[in-house]
Structures are given as C-alpha cells and as structure tokens.
Amino acid sequence: MRMTRLLANTLRENPAEAEVVSHQLLVRGGYIRRVASGIYNLLPLMWRVTRKVEAIIRDEMDQSGAQELMMPILQPADLWEESGRLKDYGKELMRLTDRHDRACILAPTHEEVITTIARNELQSYRSLPVNLYQIQNKYRDEIRPRFGLLRGREFLMKDAYSFHASESCLDKEYDVMTQAYINIFNRCGMETVMVRSDSGAIGGSVSHEFMVLTRIAEGEQESGENEVYFCEDTNCGYAANGDRAEALLPPSEARPAYEGKATIVDTPGATSIELMQQKFKMHPELILKSLIYMADGEKPVMVLIRGDLEVEETKLKNVMNANEIWMATPEELKELSGSAKGFIGPVDLPDSIPILADESIRELKDFYVAINEIDKHMVNANWGSDVPMPQTFTDLKLARIGDICPECKSGKLQMTRGIEVGNIFKLGTKYSEVMNAKFASENGEDKPFIMGCYGIGVTRTAAAAVERYHDKFGIIWPMAIAPYHAVIIPVNTQVPEQMALAQQLYDQFTKAGIEVVMDDRDERAGVKFKDADLIGFPIRITAGKKAGEGFLECKMRDQKESKDIPVADVLAWAQQQMQEWRPFQEATREKTDADKVTSA
RNA sequence: CGGGAUGUGGCGCAGCUUGGUAGCGCACCUGCUUUGGGAGCAGGGGGCCGCAGGUUCGAAUCCUGUCAUCCCGACCA
Structure with missing residues (x-):
C-alpha cells in the first residue's frame, strides 16, 4: 500500500471529546471517526x-x-x-x-x-x-x-x-x-x-x-x-473483580472510648462516620454503620456494616435479587424511620424494614450505634442485650487494598485496573x-x-x-494485530537512489508476504517519522543518507536504536524481527505489582 | 436518569460580558524556496455561527424552547 493512496488522515491535535489514550490515538492516527455517540466508523x-x-x-x-x-x-x-x-x-x-x-x-x-x-x-x-x-x-x-x-x-x-x-x-x-x-x-x-x-x-x-x-x-x-483485586502472594493467585472480591479483615486494634455498660449519649450533629470520629473520638471500626437502601419496587432494606467499610452495591443487588438499588433519600428516610441521615439504626426499627448484615459486624463488641433518634447514639452496645443480633450475615463489603486474601488467608490484597476484554x-x-x-x-x-x-x-x-501499548508519540502495535507490519520511508522523494531502494524493498516485502506501507508522500522527513510513530507500524525502514551505498536504516517501533543494514539483508532482518517479536520486550511501562499476578 | 459543561469551515479554538453581518492555528489547493523528527513565504477555497422561535432597524452575541455532544455516578464485551 502506498501512503498517498491510504485513507488515513492523521491529526496533530487531540479531538476535544477524546478522554482516554486509546480513543485519542485512534482518532489522531486516522483509525476511527465518530458517527454518533458511541458509534464509530472503523476506517x-x-x-x-x-x-x-x-x-x-x-x-x-x-x-x-x-x-x-x-x-x-x-x-x-x-x-x-x-x-x-x-x-x-x-x-x-x-x-x-x-x-x-x-x-x-x-x-x-x-x-x-x-x-x-x-x-x-x-x-x-x-x-x-x-x-x-x-x-x-x-x-x-x-x-x-x-x-x-x-x-x-x-x-x-x-x-x-x-x-x-x-x-x-x-x-x-x-x-x-x-x-x-x-x-x-x-x-x-x-x-x-x-x-x-x-x-x-x-x-x-x-x-x-x-x-x-x-x-x-x-x-x-x-x-x-474495572478494579481488580489480587493476592500479593503469587503462589496463591487469587484475583477477582472489585464488585465481587472477597476479603478478610485485618484484626482490629480499636478500643472503645467509653467505659461501662451501654448508655445513650448526646452526639449533636454527628451525621457521618467521619464526624463521629472527629468530634466524639469514636473509632470507625467500632461503629455500626446503618444504611437504608431502596430496591426496585421501592422495597426498603437496612444494611449493617462496620463503620470503616463501604457497601459494594453489586453484591447487595445480588443478595436482594434486585435490578436497581439506591440509597434512600432524606424524604424516604424520614418516612420510613422518622429519623435522618446519621441517626438511623437497627434499634426499634419498624418490622417492615428487613435487615441485611455484613460479616464484618458479627464480632463487634462494645460498639457505637444509632438509635433512630436525632443527635443521640448508643455507646458500648452489644449484640443481644442492647441490639438484636441479625439472623444471617452475608458479604456486602467493598474489598480494600491491604485486606487479607480470602483464599490463602495470609497474603494481602492489592488492586490494579483492568479492561475487561472477555x-x-x-x-x-x-x-x-x-x-x-x-x-x-x-x-x-x-x-x-x-x-x-x-x-x-x-x-x-x-x-x-x-x-x-503506546508512548507519547503514538501507538506501539503488537506485531500480530498491527494494521501493517512495516513502513518504508524514503526520506526525500526527489532523491532517485532513495526512491529506487525503497521501491526495491517494497517489492521484496510484498512478495514475501510482509504487509508494508510505502510512504511515498512528498512530505518532509519529520512528518513521515511522526506519522509512522503515531500510526504505530512495528517495523520502520528508512531510505536516507546511505541509500546511495545500499544501506537502509532499520528500526523497531518499540526500540530506540536503529541499525544500518545492506539492502540484501533487510528482508531477512525483518522476517527475523517478525518471528522473534514478543510483547513486552521493551516494556512500555515498568513492571508493576500487577504484573506479578499469575498470568491467566 | 440525576449533577456539571459545551455547541462557531474537516480538526483545535477566539469572538458573546458592552448586538453592527465572522476570525486565528492546523489541515486542504496553487506557486516558489526548503528537505533526517510535524518547514518558510506568497496566493487561494471552504462556515445559513447546532436547530426553531422571539426581542431589535440590525442577532454568533440578548431571551425562550429544543436537539446534540462531552465529563462525574448506576450499566456492560
């Protein structure tokens, strides 16, 4: 394919609408164009x-x-x-x-x-x-x-x-x-x-x-x-999507701030876990967090979870077998419990609201809990005597980095981001x-x-x-899915030796089944190099200064250095590169903890 | 759907506050010079200013409505 024939207009600037690299580079490289929201031409x-x-x-x-x-x-x-x-x-x-x-x-x-x-x-x-x-x-x-x-x-x-x-x-x-x-x-x-x-x-x-x-x-x-949680212990190999990851909690060191039996104390304005901690020195790990969720047909449910943990709504949805859930609005809260955000609790809750309890609260002792009364909390509460013990416990919490792996029960959980492809x-x-x-x-x-x-x-x-796979110059396609394997760049189309050599190689490559684009545009070298990098051809061959002596400059997109190779040997070199091409050889990123995850 | 923002040649933007009939950069076309990392000069083409209505002598600019797009949440390969 000749560049002058190829429909691939590269852009210098990122389109305003493109937020992520793949979107930006694919638009800039002339790969895709938007037709409507979420609908694209694949050029x-x-x-x-x-x-x-x-x-x-x-x-x-x-x-x-x-x-x-x-x-x-x-x-x-x-x-x-x-x-x-x-x-x-x-x-x-x-x-x-x-x-x-x-x-x-x-x-x-x-x-x-x-x-x-x-x-x-x-x-x-x-x-x-x-x-x-x-x-x-x-x-x-x-x-x-x-x-x-x-x-x-x-x-x-x-x-x-x-x-x-x-x-x-x-x-x-x-x-x-x-x-x-x-x-x-x-x-x-x-x-x-x-x-x-x-x-x-x-x-x-x-x-x-x-x-x-x-x-x-x-x-x-x-x-x-997607957030992916995985066990730091590579021998364990546990990995799960964030909306499903289980986790064991590290032992709690929290000590209650009050002594003696359960009592009701004034907690004016303590509408959030954070405020309870700041103003009243209540340790979040000892707070019984109570939330009211509404499911599909506006069925309310109370979720109980430890104060320092978040509810994973996907888990909740599955437990409730609901399609849609949301946190109750202030109006809904008032109607259901007569109380307001921060003071909703499982004590004296109307029977019409079922309770779902997260595993994390099972072992709580001397905890803090809201009692459906504004500006009041119960401290040193305990299951049975002060608060009815929930019937069943399920896993509703969002896993956290540093929690204990549920599989090997010893490794800590790490998190990374991933794109779900299958x-x-x-x-x-x-x-x-x-x-x-x-x-x-x-x-x-x-x-x-x-x-x-x-x-x-x-x-x-x-x-x-x-x-x-990309860098600041453009895409770095893996060999196997690159649109073309190689690009040949005659630096100056006015120089006959360069053109002749480029043409000779182009024919050779084509005959050998290497997919190649010849950049025959009458552009300056810089433009051609920039475009080659942006589009991301794995192999780049330049016919330049040494064309007269029969040398071509050969470079891999994922490597820095280029080599001068005599024309006669270029095909063999290219074929070898294609055969030996492995991803990650000149890694486009450093190794992260994520790389330690057992490759699936 | 809730919250936020934006619509001006193919792309990126300015102009709007203070109405006077549209401009810059990139891209494109022609010519000359240039030629190893997005060249320079000169000339040129292309936009009913998202759409509809209103206010006004006059609207890209003000008002109303509408549509579209993008960002943050719930959904998903």
Whole structure:
C-alpha cells in the first residue's frame, strides 16, 4: 500500500471529546471517526486491526472445536419476552418497531436465538456437546457511551454458546474455552488476568472475566474501568473483580472510648462516620454503620456494616435479587424511620424494614450505634442485650487494598485496573428451561440443555491493546494485530537512489508476504517519522543518507536504536524481527505489582 | 436518569460580558524556496455561527424552547 493512496488522515491535535489514550490515538492516527455517540466508523487501518484480531479468534475457536455461524442482529421482541429478558434487560436493549408495528430489538447478545437453534436442531444427547460462535455487531443502548471503542453502543463481539448433557461436560468445555481465551489474548500480544466476576444481566452461576491490566502513565486519564483485586502472594493467585472480591479483615486494634455498660449519649450533629470520629473520638471500626437502601419496587432494606467499610452495591443487588438499588433519600428516610441521615439504626426499627448484615459486624463488641433518634447514639452496645443480633450475615463489603486474601488467608490484597476484554459464563439451564429447549437423554427423558457462553469484545480488545501499548508519540502495535507490519520511508522523494531502494524493498516485502506501507508522500522527513510513530507500524525502514551505498536504516517501533543494514539483508532482518517479536520486550511501562499476578 | 459543561469551515479554538453581518492555528489547493523528527513565504477555497422561535432597524452575541455532544455516578464485551 502506498501512503498517498491510504485513507488515513492523521491529526496533530487531540479531538476535544477524546478522554482516554486509546480513543485519542485512534482518532489522531486516522483509525476511527465518530458517527454518533458511541458509534464509530472503523476506517481502513482500524478495520485491518479488527480483522487480525478476528482471525486469531477464529483460529483458536475452530481449533478448540467450536463452529462459526451467523445469527440475526434484528430480532423479534417475542423471543425476548419468552426468556423474560425483554423486561430484565431494561433500557439498555435497543428497541424498534417494523412497518407492521411489530416490536423488534437489536441484539445485545444472542442467548435467545441460539437457544431456539438448539431447541430446533439438537434433539438428542448424541449430538452433544456443541459449541457455536459468531463474530458480529452487538447493540447496547448504554446510558453513557464513552472512551471511544472501549464502550460503544455498537461494537464487534465474538460470542460463543455451548450445549451439554451434563454439568461435567460443561465444566470441561469451560476449561477448553479458558485455554482458548488465554491463547487468543496472548497471540494478540496481551497478558490477561482471569478474575471471578459478577454475572450481571447474562445470568448463570459461575463466571470469569479476562482483564487486560493497564497502568496509566502520569497525566493520563485512568482508563481501566474495572478494579481488580489480587493476592500479593503469587503462589496463591487469587484475583477477582472489585464488585465481587472477597476479603478478610485485618484484626482490629480499636478500643472503645467509653467505659461501662451501654448508655445513650448526646452526639449533636454527628451525621457521618467521619464526624463521629472527629468530634466524639469514636473509632470507625467500632461503629455500626446503618444504611437504608431502596430496591426496585421501592422495597426498603437496612444494611449493617462496620463503620470503616463501604457497601459494594453489586453484591447487595445480588443478595436482594434486585435490578436497581439506591440509597434512600432524606424524604424516604424520614418516612420510613422518622429519623435522618446519621441517626438511623437497627434499634426499634419498624418490622417492615428487613435487615441485611455484613460479616464484618458479627464480632463487634462494645460498639457505637444509632438509635433512630436525632443527635443521640448508643455507646458500648452489644449484640443481644442492647441490639438484636441479625439472623444471617452475608458479604456486602467493598474489598480494600491491604485486606487479607480470602483464599490463602495470609497474603494481602492489592488492586490494579483492568479492561475487561472477555467473559465466560456457566449459564446452566437458565435459558433452556424458560425457553423449553430440551434434548432426549440416554434413558429417553427430556432434559434441558446445560449451557455455557463465552464472549470477547473484538473492537474493545484492539482498543485495549492501544491502551496497553503506546508512548507519547503514538501507538506501539503488537506485531500480530498491527494494521501493517512495516513502513518504508524514503526520506526525500526527489532523491532517485532513495526512491529506487525503497521501491526495491517494497517489492521484496510484498512478495514475501510482509504487509508494508510505502510512504511515498512528498512530505518532509519529520512528518513521515511522526506519522509512522503515531500510526504505530512495528517495523520502520528508512531510505536516507546511505541509500546511495545500499544501506537502509532499520528500526523497531518499540526500540530506540536503529541499525544500518545492506539492502540484501533487510528482508531477512525483518522476517527475523517478525518471528522473534514478543510483547513486552521493551516494556512500555515498568513492571508493576500487577504484573506479578499469575498470568491467566 | 440525576449533577456539571459545551455547541462557531474537516480538526483545535477566539469572538458573546458592552448586538453592527465572522476570525486565528492546523489541515486542504496553487506557486516558489526548503528537505533526517510535524518547514518558510506568497496566493487561494471552504462556515445559513447546532436547530426553531422571539426581542431589535440590525442577532454568533440578548431571551425562550429544543436537539446534540462531552465529563462525574448506576450499566456492560
């Protein structure tokens, strides 16, 4: 490809709307252009990257025995009615009506359709297991699309669905997919960490996410959207998404500030944990924090947790089996308890408000607690005698850096940010049951399919690579997914030796199957170098001063130095570089603690 | 949806307070000079100032409405 023919207009300045590096660099490098909020044109360069990621995915999926197919994006709403998700998916589901006023949706995922395929095509256990996948656009009407390709309303996704006659068979496939995913991301040049996750709207019991770990250079916006907690002990290897991470608390050293039996004291204006600590010397670890949350149908619930801890709302949502929860507003608080923020407590609480207790409060002794009376707290309270002991305890807290690992029970937890590029679920019979998708088992009985599903954000993976590999000059593509392997730059198109040499090499490369762009623009050298760095070609070959003597200047994007190599040897050099190319060789970031996480 | 902000050639912005018919940089086109890290000079093209209404002799500027975009929260590959 000649640069003069390539549709890739680079920009000097960052577009105002781009906040994260991948978005900025992809726009500046001429890879993508916005069409509407969360909707992008993938220009030729971007499409090449995308196709490379796809090719790797196809290869690994096919090798692991999955079959590719294609399902419709436009689907009848009836199907979603059947699975119950027309309601559950909420506003994120893109809805439309056709000319006959029939309700339709644009698919955000394909469990419904694939389940009908299984229902119609798979009659017997003999045809199981089956794993079917597709690579196709998905539509999610995100409340707030952002970060360019990292979170669009339309995005390319690989989604696979497996069907099994038994749990153990699903378990096996889950492992096969896990390995395939590790291979895929490794081949894309990225380390990933596999973490336990919340299964969200897709549903199911067990699920894991694949995270590309990001570390953001100084002055750059944090772009890893997910917090990943992991055990500092690499032998342990525990890692989990922040919304699911469990943690054990380090032993508390807190001592009560009051003596004697439980009493009620005046605490004027103590509306927050912080104020209780500052004004009344109450140690947060001894405060029983009481919060009122409202769930879906405005069902209130009181959450009890230790004063120094935060509630992880995703955990709470799961426990309550709710779609939406929020902290009660001052008005709601008044109506429910007659009290106000800071003074809500489990003592003398109306029976209509159920209590959910976090594990952290189980062992509390001589604690401080609000009693639904303004400007008053009870001190030295204890379970049973002063406050009724909650019936059950669950894990509702947000893990913290420095907490104890729940797995090995000795290591401390660390946190890093990650971009979720893949997700695998054990769905079980969630969809097959409601959609009546059954097969004949060995003894002739009808049984619902046991299902798994496995997704990869294709465009997101590409963007994550940019997020992970870049410097202040531009993108540093991993060889495997770079739009082109190499760029050849004749420094001055007016100098015949340079052009001749560049052309000679270009032909050689092309013949050898190396994807190469010849920068034949009549631009100054500086412009070409800047653009080459910005676009991120892994290999750069310059025909310059020494062209007359038959030397070319060869440089890798991720390395500083260049070498002068005689024309005759350049092809071999390039081929060697391509073969030997490994990510992280000239790391674009220092090793962080995150790197110690067992690579998934 | 709640909170905050912004809409002016392809991109980045100024002008708006104090109304007088639109400007700068980049990009683009032509010419000359230049030619190893985003060149210089000269010339040129392109914008119903987001949209609709109103106030006014006159609106990018003031008022009302509306739409869109972006940032912070809940959602997610």
